[in-house]
Each structure stands twice: as structure tokens, then as C-alpha cells.
Amino acid sequence: MQYKSQAVAKPYFIAAIALFVAQILFGLIMGLQYVWGDFLFPHIPFNVARMVHTNALIVWLLMGFMGAAYYLIPEEAETELHSPGLAIALFWIFLVAAGLTVVGYLTVPYATLASMTGNDLLPTMGREFLEQPLITKGGIVVVALAFLFNITMTVLKGRKTSIATVLLIGLWGLAIMFLFSFYNPHNVVRDKFYWWWVVHLWVEGVWELILGAILAFVLIKVTGVDREVIEKWLYVIVTLTLITGILGTGHHYYWIGTPESWQLIGSIFSALEPIPFFAMTLFAFNMVNRRRREHPNKAATLWALGTGVMAFLGAGVWGFLHTLAPVNYYTHGTQITAAHGHMAFYGAYVMANLTIISYAMPLMRGRAANSNKAQVAEMWAFWLMTIAIVFITLFLTAAGILQVWLQRVSDSPLPFMVAQDNVALFYWMREWSGVAFLVGLLVYVWSFFIPGEEKAAA
């Protein structure tokens, strides 16, 4: 660690991992509810478990992104963070807001939570992934702006690298697109249309810039390849991302009342969306093959390579699987979507966060890399979680194909619940894969407690 203020990233990473554990526990509850319908009913109904599962995911990924920015911006800008105190204050505000929101989800009925938190003033709640109460959404905006102020000021007073620039564009884009979560027209078609400006333009747009910047930073550090080469790759990747991803939004505009011209535009551009992910895979492997040093942190390199591969598979291949309008006509809103969502989020954003955490945490704890024993445990966690997510995705895909057939294609289409009963076997297998994922995650957490070598940081 070259700058003292980089250490503010540490609480962000720790909280991110804690929320990750919560996310997986609630995922297992939901997975069980798919096959054991009244599990925890009516105390934790499915929709509540789902809110905790998805919101915990979003918050911990944001925590990770912020931690990543606080860690890598001082090193890129070659100067201390503008205000480490502000970063720590924001951490506690964000953590307490997230905690209170989850307590609210779990302890009071959602409608009561809505009326308690000012939803009548400006109704924004009850839309997928944007379920947070108005005051939480306001808190997110305040934290995001103060965070952006802090890192932008740091970059302005220091060296302006391409990695820092791409990261800043990604983070500013994230904050700006989130403002559309406050726009909730009565007209369902327009509501859905602009809702995607948050959801799609986050995960298939600006978040990929953050992902690319994080990956580029770690690859420079672990491979020693010239910054010039890595930054050129980064620009190519983010260019491909946005020229495919912006119009790729059209793949959400097929069946929600929007003009049918979107079927062609969405199909063409979203079919190209795997290209930037493939470029990312090539990028990661190329840089590691051309490495000029053997970095002692093997685990971080593994996570970086894994990100390249799994993001391409989950976001690229599984996205392409159902993105063409004639295919999507049958798969829209089925377990195929869920299958894609799980591998894409893990492959792209979970793994990118775990990459920077894996690289930065040992340095913040005063060593270049963890002990061999700790790294072996971390690599076990990598393989357990990654293989588990592959199986979760495969089982959900199988369930989805059967669902499409039984409910939408066969000569005598079955009602939703009857079709669900018919595919229960695959939901059981998904749940057991989820248990394997949890085991991997626990190994991951345990790896932090394995003593490190007393080697000073490089």
C-alpha cells in the first residue's frame, strides 16, 4: 500500500463480504421456498426474502465498488485521498442505512414501511430492485455524491490516468442513472421504459466501465505489463461495451408496450453485447501470459482470470441465449432469465469485487500476499463458488427450458403452478448447488483468518 488513505477501503470490503453472506443465506431461503412453498410463511414470504437477496447484492457490490475506488484512486492519482474522514463517515452512513432498510423489510409489512417512510410524498417503492424506501434512496444519492466529490477531488489534484478516468465515468454514470429511480409515472409502459435506464444502463452499461477499470488496475499490478498496453485494451473494451450496450437496452423493449421497431434494434445490438466480454477474457489471459513479474498473490490473478471467463459465459453467452426477439418471445420472464441473472452477476460483478478484495486486502494488512495456506483456501473457495454457480445456472436453464415448453409451447399449455410442480426436481438440484456455494463462501471467509506471512508489503 503506497498511500495511507487507501486503508479506508478496508471497512468497505469487510462490510461487502458480510452482506454477501446475508445475500446467500436469503438466496437459500428463496430456493427452498421454490420447492417447500410454505417454508417460513407467512413470517418471511418469498417477496421479502427476494428483496433482501437482491438489495443486499446491490448494496454489497456498491460497497465493493466504493472500496475499490478508495483503494485504487490514490495509487492512480499518486496522491492521498482528498478526505479519508469523509470516506469513513460515508461508510457508516451507508452501512446503517442499509441495515435499517433490511430490518424494515423483515419486521414490518412492506405497505406499512412505505407509509412510514414517506412513499406517499413521492411513490418510488415496489419496483423490482428499486424497492428501497424513499429515505434510503435519498441516502444513497447523498452518499454517492459525497463519495464522487471525494474521489473526483483526489483525481483533480493528482495524476489523471485512463483507469481513473474510466472508473470516474462509470461511477458518475452510476449515480446519474440512479436518479431515474425517482421517476415513477402512472403509465406502466413509460414506468417500465425508464426503469430500465437504471437497471440496464447500470449492469450492461456503466458498471462494466467500473469492472473494466478494476480489472485493468489489478492486471497492471499482478502482471507488470506496461500501463500503455493495458489502458489501450481498457478503452477498446469500454468502447465496445457502450456502443453495443446503450442500444442493447432495446432487448427489454420487446413486449412492454413499446414500439415493435425495438425488436430489430434490440436484437442486433444486444447480440453484439458478448463482444466486449469476450474482449475482456482475451485481455485478462493475454496480460497474464505476457506478465513481466511473478506476483506472490496467485489468488488475485486467479480471480482476475475467472472474472474474464465467467463474465463472458454468464453475461455474454447466457445473455445471447435469449436476447433475440423471436427467442425471447418464448423465454421472457422465465427461469431462463433467472439462470442468466445468476451467472452474469457472479461472473461480472461479484468476481470483479473479489478480485480487487483479493489483491488489496493483504496489502492493507501489511503484506504483499497472504500465506500459501490462506491462498490455497481462497482458491478452493474460488472453485467451489464458481462451479456451484455454473450448476445453479445449468439447473435453472433446464428448469427454464421445461417451463417454456410446458407453459408456452406444447399443444396443451399448462398453468404456471402446474408447470412449476413439473420442474421441481431441478429446483431441488439448484438448492443443493446453492448449499455448495455457501460452503465455498464460508471457506472464503475462513481464508481471511488463516495467518499471513510476515513479509513486508512490496
Place this chain on the structure above:
Amino acid sequence: MSEAFTTSTARNIFYGGTLFFLLVFLALTYQTEQVIPKRDKREMLSNPDVIAGKKLWETNNCIGCHTLLGEGAYFAPELGNVVKRLGSKEAVMGFIQSRPAEGVPGRRSMPQFNFTEQQLKEIAAFLEYVSEIDTAKWPPNIQG
């Protein structure tokens, strides 16, 4: 990558390409706003029950289990066409009203929300409005 293709070339393509496609996207958004009045049944929004129904839909987090025009959670049936599937608004109201508070042993069951008669009417009005939106013939059949 070759020497002629420099980082600053790559950066310029990034800014130029992004700006260009952003402008195309905004133009398509404008065009969408021009076309959708013919498809989105906005005239039905003059009924205050529809507006109130949408708010009930949101504040009870219906999207946390159901899909609406294919978007949402995949735990419970599609509701964009539920009024047509069950045959009438009254059937939808009756279904919501009849959910057992303690659930159904071993099975998925919708929570009992204890809606008033007026609230049920509002939710049904909202779902009827959504069922009239022109969705390019989606879903493929009445099962959603």
C-alpha cells in the same frame, strides 16, 4: 495491438462512439414517446381506481413474486393478462380475497393482504388496464 493505434486514438473512439450511440438512443426514446400513445392505453389512466391500483401494486411489492408483462420475480404467475385468464375482474378480486392467512401446507401461497373491497376494485382496475396494453402479442398463450 499495433503502434499506430495509440491510447489516445482508442480514447477518442470511446468518447465519439459513446456520444454517437447516446444521441441515437435519445432520438429513439423521442420516437418511442411519439408512438406509444397508440399502444399504452393511457386513456384508462383517467380512472382514479387505476392510479390507486398501481400504488397498491407497488406498496404491497407484488413484483416480488409475480411478473407483470414478463418483468419481476418468477415465483408466481404472470399478471399482465390475469384478468383475461381468470375471466373477469371479479374473479381476480375473489382470488386475492380468499388466500388463507397461514398459507397452504407445503405449497406456495399468496399472503392474505386484508384488502378492503375498494382496494380490491382498484387492484383489479389496474390489472385490467395492463391487460389492454399492446404487447406485440406477448405472452404466447393465456397461461402467461
